Amino acid sequence: MKQLRPNDMMLQVSMRLITLIIFAFSFYLFLAGHNNPGGGFIGGLMTASAILVLYLAFDMKTITKAIPFNFTTMIGVGLLFAVFTGIASMLYGFPFLTQFFDYFQFPVFGEVELTTALPFDLGVYLVVVGAALTIILAIAEDDK
């Protein structure tokens, strides 16, 4: 006999914890891309899978209210990030997409290398998250 509304407390409680871990791992992958395996693409895919896990565990309506981003807009914002890092170097008289880096002192982290490749990678990250979730949610909402 099939229950009308099954109780998935186990799924929801474990997914809350697992989503945090996947988010932290995707953030690590995103920042580690300069010197280690990782980068914007795989970090974005992991963030998309973390949000996908939330969508699996809860209702669609709840998560759409909890994460009020329009994922289609996110693609545009990511592309703007990538283009503006290119144009920012043009403003100083360098060719398009010239990258700069320098070392800065921070109070907690010590010496940190900051590059302009990071905003470009952030653009890639936002495009990947937006595109993956747009595809998945568009297919899921198809049978209305």
Place this chain on the structure above:
Amino acid sequence: MFQIILYFSLLVLAISLVLFLIRIIKGPSTQDRILGLDCIGVTLVGFIGIIMILQETIAYSDIILVLSILAFVGTVAMSKFMERGAVFDRD
């Protein structure tokens, strides 16, 4: 000696992968196939770990986490499809 042990464990894992594959092909119900795919994911994690020891690198450690996360998400999605008939609940 250590290398021989590692290669032997790779062989054992390969045999278990073949057995999981037989279960996936023959499995009478869909639940058997889902469980077989999940077991293949976990075994591949062990496989990559042993290859990482053999090549004396830590470059694949991210792949292990990515693979386990993807295997988990895939198993949960397939189980939910089996139970409810739809992957995403409307409300």
